Every structure is written in C-alpha cells, then in structure tokens.
Amino acid sequence: MSTGPNRILDEFAKLMTDAAGAAQGVRREMETAFKGQAERILNSMDVVQREEFEAAREMAAKAREENTRLAARIEALEAKLAELTGQAAPAAAAKPKSKK
The missing domain is CATH 1.20.5 (Single alpha-helices involved in coiled-coils or other helix-helix interfaces)
Structure with missing residues (x-):
C-alpha cells in the first residue's frame, strides 16, 4: 500500500x-x-414539425406540376376538338397564364 x-x-x-x-x-x-x-x-x-412541412411542400409542388400538365393536355384536346368540328379555338386557350 x-x-x-x-x-x-x-x-x-x-x-x-x-x-x-x-x-x-x-x-x-x-x-x-x-x-x-x-x-x-x-x-x-x-x-408544424419540419418533416411535415417539407412533405406538404413536396406534395404541393407535385400538384402544381400535375395541374400545369393537365391544363396543357386540356388545351391540346380542345384545340383538336375545335379542329375536328371546324370551330374556332375556345377562348380559354387564348387567356394568358398567370405564374406565381
């Protein structure tokens, strides 16, 4: 010791x-x-927690992209329909698009 x-x-x-x-x-x-x-x-x-906010933001971005794609598809179909029926293109297609 x-x-x-x-x-x-x-x-x-x-x-x-x-x-x-x-x-x-x-x-x-x-x-x-x-x-x-x-x-x-x-x-x-x-x-709101950050993860929940990011998930909601991603869903909103995807929804905007899909809305834009569907709007373009509708315009194309309306133009094709007008062409087939011999009518003028719808007034909705002539509207300027608003961007945010």
Missing part, C-alpha cells in the same frame, strides 16, 4: 473523475428535461 503524496494525488484524481461523470449525468438529465419542456410548449402552440 502506497502512502504519501502519490496516494493523495491518486485519490484526488479518482474524485475528479467521479465528479466529471456525475456532471455529465446531470447534463444529460437537464438536456432531456429541456427538450421535453420545449416539445410540450411547441405542441401547445400547434407548430
């Missing part, structure tokens, strides 16, 4: 290691508590 300054330094190092481990445990508990409280506050405010 060693005595003297080495033993005191060893005990002090062990104490500091234990204290650092305890401090990390407290830090983890505080982070968990803070995150839980922040989630409760955001849920009470009806804030």
Whole structure:
C-alpha cells in the first residue's frame, strides 16, 4: 500500500473523475428535461414539425406540376376538338397564364 503524496494525488484524481461523470449525468438529465419542456410548449402552440412541412411542400409542388400538365393536355384536346368540328379555338386557350 502506497502512502504519501502519490496516494493523495491518486485519490484526488479518482474524485475528479467521479465528479466529471456525475456532471455529465446531470447534463444529460437537464438536456432531456429541456427538450421535453420545449416539445410540450411547441405542441401547445400547434407548430408544424419540419418533416411535415417539407412533405406538404413536396406534395404541393407535385400538384402544381400535375395541374400545369393537365391544363396543357386540356388545351391540346380542345384545340383538336375545335379542329375536328371546324370551330374556332375556345377562348380559354387564348387567356394568358398567370405564374406565381
């Protein structure tokens, strides 16, 4: 068994290691508590999560693309119908398209 300054330094190092481990445990508990409280506050405010927002934005973009494609298809079919029946092209085809 060693005595003297080495033993005191060893005990002090062990104490500091234990204290650092305890401090990390407290830090983890505080982070968990803070995150839980922040989630409760955001849920009470009806804030949308980022993933949900991105999914809705992607669906809206796809819907706009499909609407544009379908509008072009309708115009082409109306023009073909007008050609077959010998009528003038519909007025809807002459309208300028609004872009947002």
